[in-house]
Amino acid sequence: MNVWMLAINVIVGSAIGGITNELAIRMLFRPHRPWRIGRWQVPFTPGLIPRRRDEIAVQMGRLVEEHLLTKEGVKKALAQGKMEQNLAGWLTKAARGWMEDSRSLREWTLILYPGAIDEDGRIGEHIRTPIRQAWERWLQAQLAEHREKPLRELIPETGLARLETALEEVSRLFLEKCRAYLHSQEGTQTLQQMVRGLVGGGGGMFGGLVNMFLGDEKIIGKLLPSLDELLTNPALARKIHELLRVEADKLLDKTVGDVADWVGSEQIQSWSDAVFNKMEEQALRWADKPLSELLAPLRDTITSVLIPKVSGWLVETLEKNVEKLFDKLPISEIVTRQVEGFPIERIEEMVVGISGREFRMITVLGFILGGIIGLVQGLLSLLFS
Structure with missing residues (x-):
């Protein structure tokens, strides 16, 4: 009879330890929402992580901003890493794709902006008019700026x-x-x-x-x-x-003003119209050429000169402006908002997927410790009885 009592104590203690640990693990995430009986909220609902979600989001934001994504860390990564080399490789790959494209500039324009070319194959009036106005303003500004200067x-x-x-x-x-x-x-x-x-x-x-x-x-x-x-x-x-x-x-x-007055505004306007029309005709001729043909004369310059300079300039500019960028970029607030908007079910799935084995070991350990405690309790009961 004493052996049966001892076995019962071990079984009960093991069950209590394992079930308690399993329940504690479950209560980290569940229930996801509070349970209510009328106006009364059931204690320990929702689970720990759902209940402390806002605080966790704020702390994670501070953690990322103060310890993970820091100015010093980004500077060090830019200085020691292969950022410039990787950026140059990516730009070179993209540039080669453009330089080997057989489609014309007109086709690309129609893909990116269908209304840029009208039915007659000319530049759309809604684009041509602003460009023409900008050309007129630029010409008048140049004449006004250099009016008193000798030729x-x-x-x-x-x-x-x-x-x-x-x-x-x-x-x-x-x-x-x-x-x-x-x-x-x-x-x-x-x-x-x-x-x-x-x-x-x-x-x-x-x-x-x-x-x-x-x-x-x-x-x-x-x-x-x-x-x-x-x-x-x-x-x-x-x-x-x-x-x-x-x-x-x-x-x-x-002076430029003397020449302009001698030529006359009507003649200047006529020349301006002629130059603009000539530029428009040239642009349309270029538009009908394949992109690969337009970029062919610049292939070596783009890949060997332009891209390395652009990559170096971008990385250098980023290094110089890391502090300004971090000062204007609210990293903590961004992380906080992202965590707050992240589904709690997805968080549970991620944590369980990463630590599921450890959680099972905690449950097993609860069974073992509970069984040991039940055994010790049974032995003490037998000893003192």
């Missing part, structure tokens, strides 16, 4: 050097064209008419005597070598070049 200040040194070279070339070409015209049939006839006019208007006694002794061909034969020698004289070329340079200097000393 010379707006032309770079290389441009002035090219202008000087162009003036020399114009002087040379002018004299060459004059020589070619004089030696042509039309030029010879023109020269004959000029000679006749000079010596007597083609008639009269003096003109008749000149024509009788010399004749047109003899006069032209005498004049052409002299004119040819004059036109090939370097001194004449330098003189023409100096005259052109003086006129060019006068023009370069004029």
Whole structure:
């Protein structure tokens, strides 16, 4: 009989220990909501984690902000990690995908923004009008900003050097064209008419005597070598070049406002319209080309120069602005809101999935400890009875 009592004590103690531990584990999560009998809330409902959910969310937010996702930790990760290399690899992969795409820019535009191209294949008016207005504002702003500046200040040194070279070339070409015209049939006839006019208007006694002794061909034969020698004289070329340079200097000393007033607002508007239409036509021609063809000339520059620079700049900028970013980013509040909105069932599933084996061991340990306590209690009862 004493053995049976001892066995009963062990069984009861083991059951109490195991069931108690299992119940304690269950009460961490369950019930998910409070139980009520009328207006009276059943004690220990809801479970510990659902009841303390708001406090847990706040503490987790502080934990992440103060110990896990810190400024120092992010800086260290950016400095020691392969962030720049990984970013460059990702950008290179994305860029190669674009550079090997056979679709045209127009097709991509229609995919990303269907209303950008109208039915006639032109840029949509709702896009064209703002761009046109922006172009007009930019042009007027440039004219207003540089109105009092001489043209010379707006032309770079290389441009002035090219202008000087162009003036020399114009002087040379002018004299060459004059020589070619004089030696042509039309030029010879023109020269004959000029000679006749000079010596007597083609008639009269003096003109008749000149024509009788010399004749047109003899006069032209005498004049052409002299004119040819004059036109090939370097001194004449330098003189023409100096005259052109003086006129060019006068023009370069004029202000943008002077030139704009001389040209007139209507002509400027006409030029502006022509330039804008030309840019629009060029943009539409580019739009019909495959993206791979447009990016082909830039392939090596993009992959070997642009992407490494962009990656380095992004990582460097991020390192410099980590503190500002963390100051403006409410990490604690973000984590708190996320935890508060996370389903309690999902939290239970995650915790049990991670620690389910340990929870079962706690339950088994409760059975073992309860059985041991029941055995000791039974032995003590037998001893003192």
